[in-house]
Amino acid sequence: MGSVIEQTPLLPVAEGFPFLAGASAATRELVSTLPVRQVEPRRPVLHRGDAAEGVFLVVGGSLRVFYIAADGHEATLYRVRPGQTCILALTAAFRSEPYPAWVETEDEELSFVLVPGAMFRQLYNTEPTFRSFVFEVLSGRVFELMTRLEEVGSLRVEQRLAAFLLEAADANGEVAMSQARLAAHLGTAREVVFRALRTMSDARLVATSRGRVHLLDRAGLRRLHQLG
Amino acid sequence: MGSVIEQTPLLPVAEGFPFLAGASAATRELVSTLPVRQVEPRRPVLHRGDAAEGVFLVVGGSLRVFYIAADGHEATLYRVRPGQTCILALTAAFRSEPYPAWVETEDEELSFVLVPGAMFRQLYNTEPTFRSFVFEVLSGRVFELMTRLEEVGSLRVEQRLAAFLLEAADANGEVAMSQARLAAHLGTAREVVFRALRTMSDARLVATSRGRVHLLDRAGLRRLHQLG
DNA sequence: AGGCCTCTGGAACTTGAGTCACACTTCGAC
DNA sequence: GTCGAAGTGTGACTCAAGTTCCAGAGGCCT
Numbered sequence: 001m002g003s004v005i006e007q008t009p010l011l012p013v014a015e016g017f018p019f020l021a022g023a024s025a026a027t028r029e030l031v032s033t034l035p036v037r038q039v040e041p042r043r044p045v046l047h048r049g050d051a052a053e054g055v056f057l058v059v060g061g062s063l064r065v066f067y068i069a070a071d072g073h074e075a076t077l078y079r080v081r082p083g084q085t086c087i088l089a090l091t092a093a094f095r096s097e098p099y100p101a102w103v104e105t106e107d108e109e110l111s112f113v114l115v116p117g118a119m120f121r122q123l124y125n126t127e128p129t130f131r132s133f134v135f136e137v138l139s140g141r142v143f144e145l146m147t148r149l150e151e152v153g154s155l156r157v158e159q160r161l162a163a164f165l166l167e168a169a170d171a172n173g174e175v176a177m178s179q180a181r182l183a184a185h186l187g188t189a190r191e192v193v194f195r196a197l198r199t200m201s202d203a204r205l206v207a208t209s210r211g212r213v214h215l216l217d218r219a220g221l222r223r224l225h226q227l228g
Numbered sequence: 229m230g231s232v233i234e235q236t237p238l239l240p241v242a243e244g245f246p247f248l249a250g251a252s253a254a255t256r257e258l259v260s261t262l263p264v265r266q267v268e269p270r271r272p273v274l275h276r277g278d279a280a281e282g283v284f285l286v287v288g289g290s291l292r293v294f295y296i297a298a299d300g301h302e303a304t305l306y307r308v309r310p311g312q313t314c315i316l317a318l319t320a321a322f323r324s325e326p327y328p329a330w331v332e333t334e335d336e337e338l339s340f341v342l343v344p345g346a347m348f349r350q351l352y353n354t355e356p357t358f359r360s361f362v363f364e365v366l367s368g369r370v371f372e373l374m375t376r377l378e379e380v381g382s383l384r385v386e387q388r389l390a391a392f393l394l395e396a397a398d399a400n401g402e403v404a405m406s407q408a409r410l411a412a413h414l415g416t417a418r419e420v421v422f423r424a425l426r427t428m429s430d431a432r433l434v435a436t437s438r439g440r441v442h443l444l445d446r447a448g449l450r451r452l453h454q455l456g
Numbered sequence: 457a458g459g460c461c462t463c464t465g466g467a468a469c470t471t472g473a474g475t476c477a478c479a480c481t482t483c484g485a486c
Numbered sequence: 487g488t489c490g491a492a493g494t495g496t497g498a499c500t501c502a503a504g505t506t507c508c509a510g511a512g513g514c515c516t
Contacts, residue, residue, distance in 0.1 A: 065374075067374075067377075067378040071382070073382070075378075075381050087367070088371070091367040094364075095368070100371060100375055101374060128353055131359070135352070135362070135366075136323075138366040139316065139323075139366060142366065142369050142370055143323070143328060145370065145374065145377060146293075146305050146328050146373065147328055148377060149295075149303075149305055149377050149380065150297070150328070152381060153295075153380060153415045154295070154298065154303075187381045
């Protein structure tokens with residue numbers, strides 16, 4: 001843990017979390033008392049083995065959940081985006097296993113609401129809309145991890161990179177990441193990312209510049225991802 | 229548990245699923261109307277893209293959830309054991325994505341109860357014990373998949389095989405699987421499993437015979453798994 | 457018996473990707 | 487403008503693991 005956490009009360013949490021619209025007035029009241037907090041970009045949030053005292057509702061920015069292998073290399077397991085939640089650190093407290101991963105903020109400042117464990121359980125047991133929210137986040141995560149596992153086991157790095165770029169690109173088709181960060185997401189080495197990008201670049205699928213990748217041919221990247 | 233009234237098909241279900249003990253009489257009644265069904269060993273249960281009409285509560289035997297890659301090789305994503313449930317095929321219906329994997333029975337005959345979608349939602353919304361059961365299964369699956377993903381990305385096949393053998397062995401330290409089946413679980417080739425087994429065998433960690441692996445040194449296998 | 461299928465044992469080759477070493481560029485800070 | 491840090495570009499090497507191909511053993515059936 002241990003990062004700079006600033007507090008700003010009451011930002012529009014309801015906008016990002018539709019389940020609140022269907023919730024009772026009492027619940028909306030309850031959640032609105034919770035402060036919206038911030039964490040600076042690129043800061044650690046949880047270390048492996050930590051048990052959080054609550055559940056993170058991400059309002060802005062994003063969290064990256066990743067592992068660090070024995071040899072020091074790291075790889076992203078999944079990312080928590082606005083409107084989603086990171087409940088596992090709490091779950092880890094229920095179960096007796098330690099939380100199996102690290103969590104850090106990404107390139108934007110994170111704003112989030114921390115729902116304490118007791119309140120989480122109360123909401124889960126009383127608000128049908130919150131229940132289906134939790135169910136969707138969890139089952140969506142299972143789907144996502146299954147897909148990731150299949151990709152790691154059956155696609156080449158170049159194909160996985162294509163998939164990652166398609167998912168990470170903004171509306172302009174820009175991915176503002178260094179090759180080293182891309183490598184850390186994919187769990188590979190920087191040089192390997194470079195070679196894959198050169199191939200893609202030669203094929204006019206992307207154009208690269210310092211700290212960014214510009215997607216030139218999304219359909220081509222999608223084809224690269226799917227057929228091996 | 230009474231002796232006469234509940235000696236229906238419900239009996240084995242209640243034993244395997246503790247959440248029923250804490251449920252209302254109405255719910256126990258409801259679930260007791262569901263037949264316990266069987267599927268023979270090594271049969272397909274769901275194909276990728278299928279949407280199941282309900283949720284499987286596994287009473288006996290086990291399910292194997294796996295993917296098949298473009299080149300035909302397959303790998304196990306996770307296994308559903310007695311007392312657990314496979315809800316994803318139902319979830320796939322809620323979401324508009326197809327179910328991302330295949331499901332088949334393993335070496336024992338499967339017995340299960342199929343809880344229809346509507347009943348599942350009703351139970352989820354009315355029975356606190358069922359809710360926490362679902363929550364635990366889902367979050368446990370997320371943990372499991374995260375661990376698997378880390379292992380695939382950072383361990384050698386030999387280490388993953390050691391982990392798999394430890395988990396799959398019965399009380400006598402026997403794993404009754406051919407090398408081809410082990411390879412299909414790990415997502416690798418039969419020859420690779422053979423080489424790993426030969427190394428382990430040379431190190432007196434296991435002994436092999438046709439269709440089975442006998443664990444000789446569990447502590448040694450654990451060491452092999454962890455340090456690499 | 458013979459035949460057939462499954463399974464294990466093994467050599468030889470290929471390849472994707474991780475590692476090492478190093479030069480060059482870009483950019484911000486001082 | 488200089489300096490250092492961060493980032494990119496590249497060749498050479500290594501290695502785990504996948505591929506190909508085949509020999510022989512073990513079991514089961516008729």
